[in-house]
Amino acid sequence: MRYILSGLAAAVTLAACMNAEMPDASEGRAAYDANCAMCHGASGTGDGPLAGDLSVKPVNLTTLTRDNGGAFPVNRVLSYIDGYKRKAAEDVEMPEFGLLLEGPSVPIETGEGVFTPTPRPLAALLAYMESIQK
Template sequence: MTRLLIGIWAMAGLALVACVPNEMPEASDGRALYMEYCSACHGENAKGDGPMARAMTTAPKDLTLISLRHGDSFPRAKVLSTIDGYARSDLDGPGMPEFGELLQGDLVPLDTGDGKMTPTPRKLVALLEYLESIQQTR
């Protein structure tokens, strides 16, 4: 049993080491991605007022209010799931496009709030860091 546990921990460690390079992306890296992928709908200031917003049936969300909408806590896992498409449904009608390119490339370890480091695409983490950095507070 002890060998099994050691093996599991060793494999988990190898998975995290495989997340190269180890340098975590910063909010400034995510801003460039935001401008490329998100600003057309959500606007340059993430207020939901991008040039495409006027043509949409459902207005894009104000992304600076995510934390306020979740009890002053930034829901990292939920935001990631929304961006990568796991928290969206075709049944909800047309909404956010899928951003497959953000799911490709290097992986970095990320704690989404559950205390576990999960290999996550670097670009996705960069965008997450940017969104977390622009949150309004009370």
């Protein structure tokens, strides 16, 4: 019974967020400027004012799609920003922003028609990052 109720709660949550208006890149720009530009730079190329103080150069965020075979890596970006997935010791220089990017959820397609409820500020940041791809 517990599994049925948790599944029903998840379905209700997802249905509610499916009706939410999706954020656009301009909304995400504010989240980027507040949380990312100091290291990744205003243009996203990894040349922010703090970049020189870091032991590992910040990633060029404008080439994520190109470096992923032409598809924007939604899951990888979301996981990295919220701190869920870090792959090496040098990754600890990038703070986890998951707690800073909370809010009402919107549905983000995470592949193969699967939609994941995602905090709106994080979805907005994702939209902005996708918009700066070269």
